[in-house]
Amino acid sequence: MYMTKALIVVTNTAQFGSLKRPTGVWLSEATHFHQVMADNGINVDYLSPRGGYVPLDPGSIAADAIDETSWHFYGDPEFRQRNLANSLRPDQVNPDDYDIVYYAGGHGTMWDFPDSTAVAEIARKIYAHGGIISAVCHGVVGLLALQQDGQHFISGKKLTGFTNEEETINKLTDAVPFLAEDALRAAGANYSKSAAYTEHVVTDGHLVTGQNPQSARGVGLAVIAALQR
Template identity: 70%
Template sequence: MTKALIVVTNTARFGTLNKATGVWFSEATHFHDVMAAHDIDVDYVSPTGGYVPLDPGSIAESEMDELNWRYYGDQRYRQVNLANSLAPSQVNPADYALIYYAGGHGTMWDFPNSQAIAKIAEAIYAQGGLITAVCHGVVGLLPIQNPDGSTFIAGKQLTGFTNEEEAINQLTTAVPFLAEDALKAAGAAYHKTAAYTENVIVDGRLITGQNPQSAHGVGEAAVKWLAGKA
């Protein structure tokens, strides 16, 4: 049975600032829904396991479409995936055909430092699976290495949350670093489009999306790749 592993943040606060954060809800739900529509089972993992905070901005009325409300109202979804996400030690990479890093500003603090999740991604990729990510979730790609110890994303075509989009949020100085800058510094071939417009980049078995508007597209691209493999 094909399964997908969604990585979500445990970080609930912007460092020392009195500002709440967490996973950007639609980046989890819109990808999850594409998987569900194609009968692909989904599990959620986080750097420490357990509770997953939601970014308050992502559940503002203006951000909550019908799909998000459906997931938000699903008690089992909230209990299994957000209240009790898996810890990395509970994950067997052999069970998954792909890993997906969902975004939200919280990821900027815990994704780059999670060697345990990086090892899961490396194992999934080594067995022929996909590595996918969207928005700030792309910072989870930074610690992933090739078998020879080199940086996984060096030379890879990809995208992720832009410096411009962070400036629009007025959060440039609130985050520990900028996703676009970090991807470029790691040697990635970074591509972007206009702020907050869908942008999905496919480079072999690496699929990335620029922003929340790209989560569904990343899911569709992953399903297309899986269908071609079948």
């Protein structure tokens, strides 16, 4: 298959609603997937609902959280300037240029992904021409904005995403506007999960999802496998 490019979707949300608690993209969920794309010769662009600045969840760059892959990207001035400071707006994206769209997570996504119909339309068009839709952790809530034949795109599809149990462990159940697992189930998805914070990746045709940050690299590998089918 001729591979063009991958589009990584990231949040613009820097704060937990009205709480004075910072959030943003969980860096490893972007970088681990990005690294798999790079390893397979696939160029990557970053898209956000509003374009421009992409906040990082401070927890994802804490000394005890950041790994070598994320350090590599975080230490690259071009990555920070091009992808984090100047992410693309939906109106700057031609879906025909991409075979892959990937929704990275981080709690910020809970506020701007579910209503981002412009991003969803890009994803729908990529899927319609045979491309892959993928998502990880809280990023799966971006799939809630996708419609197909008048119903939720994910209705009846096998997928996973951040679990209620994992949110409880985070002690953030009451800080988010809704729970990802509950919303995916309510939209009719055939939802599955594994033990908290263990890797779990689900492939349903050209839809690939991962449960948590531990699954981001696995989603990337599963996307490459799906492209080759």
